[in-house]
Amino acid sequence: MISASDPVTTIVPASPAAHSSTIDAREAAHFGTMAADWWDPKGSSAMLHKLNPARLRYLRERIDAHWHADAAGFTPLAGKTVLDVGCGAGLLCEPLARLGAGVTGLDAAPENIAVAQAHAAQSGLSIAYRAGSVEDLRGETFDLVTSLEVIEHVSDPARFVRGLAGALAEGGLLVLSTPNRTALSRLALIGVGERLGGIPRGTHDWHRFLTPDELTALLEAAGLRVIDTCGLGFSVAQGFVLSDDTRLDYFLTAVRA
Numbered sequence: 001m002i003s004a005s006d007p008v009t010t011i012v013p014a015s016p017a018a019h020s021s022t023i024d025a026r027e028a029a030h031f032g033t034m035a036a037d038w039w040d041p042k043g044s045s046a047m048l049h050k051l052n053p054a055r056l057r058y059l060r061e062r063i064d065a066h067w068h069a070d071a072a073g074f075t076p077l078a079g080k081t082v083l084d085v086g087c088g089a090g091l092l093c094e095p096l097a098r099l100g101a102g103v104t105g106l107d108a109a110p111e112n113i114a115v116a117q118a119h120a121a122q123s124g125l126s127i128a129y130r131a132g133s134v135e136d137l138r139g140e141t142f143d144l145v146t147s148l149e150v151i152e153h154v155s156d157p158a159r160f161v162r163g164l165a166g167a168l169a170e171g172g173l174l175v176l177s178t179p180n181r182t183a184l185s186r187l188a189l190i191g192v193g194e195r196l197g198g199i200p201r202g203t204h205d206w207h208r209f210l211t212p213d214e215l216t217a218l219l220e221a222a223g224l225r226v227i228d229t230c231g232l233g234f235s236v237a238q239g240f241v242l243s244d245d246t247r248l249d250y251f252l253t254a255v256r257a
Contacts (some may be wrong), residue, residue: 021132021133021135021136021155022133022134022135022154022155022156022157022159022160022163023108023132023133023154023155024108024153024154024155027108027153027154028108028109029109030200030202030203031088031107031108031109031112031153032109032110032111032112033111034088034112034200035089035109035111035112035114035115036111036115038088038089038091038112038115039089039091039115039119044200045088045089045091046198047193047198047199048088048091048149049091050239050240051149051232051240052091052092052095053239053240054232054239054240054241054242055092055148055177056092056095057242058175058177058230058232058242058251059096059146059175060076060099062173062175062228062253063076063077063099063144063173064076066173066255067080074099074100075099075100076099076100077096077099077100077101077143077144078100078101079100080100080101080102080143080144081101081102081103081104081142081143081144081169082096082101082102082103082104082142082143082144082145082146083103083104083106083137083140083142083144083145083146083167084096084103084104084105084106084146084147084148085106085134085145085146085147085150085164085167086106086107086108086147086148086149086150086153087105087106087107087112087116087129088107088112088116089112089115089116089119090105090115090116090119090120090127090129092146092148093105093116093120093127093129094119094120094123094125094127096144096146097120097125097126097127098125101143101144102126102128103127103128104127104128104129104130104142105127105128105129105130106129106130106131106132106133106134106136106137107129107130107131108131108132108133109131110131113129113130113131116129117129133163134160134163134164134166134167135159135163137163137166137167139166140167141166141167141168141169141170141172142167142168142169142172143169143171143172143173144172144173144174144175145164145167145168145172145173145174145175146174146175146176147164147175147176148175148176148177149177149178149179149249150176150178151176151178151210151215152178152179152204152205152208152209152210153208157210157215157218158218158221158222161215161218161219161221161222161224162222164176164222165219165222165223165224165256168224168256170256171255171256172255172256173253173254173255174219174224174253174254174255175251175252175253175254176215176219176251176252176254177232177249177250177251177252178209178210178215178249178250179204179209179248179249180209180210180211180212180246180247180248180249180250181206181207181209181210181211182211182247182248184247184248185206185209185247185248185249186206188234188248189204189206189248190204190206212229212246212250212252215252216252219252219254220257223256223257224254224255224256224257225254225255225256225257226252226253226254227253227254227255228251228252228253229246229250229251229252229253230242230243230244230246230250230251231243231244231245231246231247231248231249231250231251232248232249232250232251233245233248233249234248
């Protein structure tokens with residue numbers, strides 16, 4: 001098991017078998033340009049920094065419920081392995097490692113992996129980082145698989161979901177989040193977010209957003225069962241919050257059927 005007291009990060013190169021990958025090269029290049037200031041809360045990834053507290057709150061709730069963990073405990077993922085697909089520069093990987101997990105971060109952009117590696121080393125965290133796609137895992141499985149705000153950027157969502165399902169260990173937990181394809185998401189994320197500069201232009205293609213029903217169908221076709229759905233909303237007073245309203249963005253949690 002990886003020890004947090006022995007900070008080691010590794011980069012594994014992507015597989016050359018591009019035909020087997022769900023990576024969209026243009027999307028990977030777009031996010032790679034953000035690598036240098038990914039950890040700057042006022043930089044191009046500022047929106048992700050604002051999303052992270054609500055993301056982590058939801059993940060902690062699902063982790064505690066699934067593994068009957070002590071909600072007051074600091075390391076509910078001790079002894080567990082985690083895969084974060086589309087990890088960027090590690091905004092989610094690092095807190096998951098602090099929860100006790102042996103974490104692997106996978107991203108399509110090598111630039112992001114290089115920044116993630118450097119930041120983890122500075123933070124004294126042992127995280128295995130890999131540049132590539134979920135199809136490169138070739139039979140490896142993990143107790144918790146996360147992929148947040150990623151599926152809307154891949155070339156083949158159905159095959160991507162099958163790859164996530166294949167990476168999920170027996171008894172494991174899969175958590176996804178993505179924008180819903182609604183008038184509200186189009187207005188908020190593209191009409192306001194991108195046009196006013198809160199989100200880098202070109203980040204989203206509204207037509208590639210999936211509704212909860214569509215994503216649920218992909219998960220079920222991959223042999224998974226959705227056990228929880230939660231909306232991600234926005235409050236002027238509180239920022240991003242967990243909500244019953246899935247019109248803007250949402251989480252789905254799934255297990256093996």
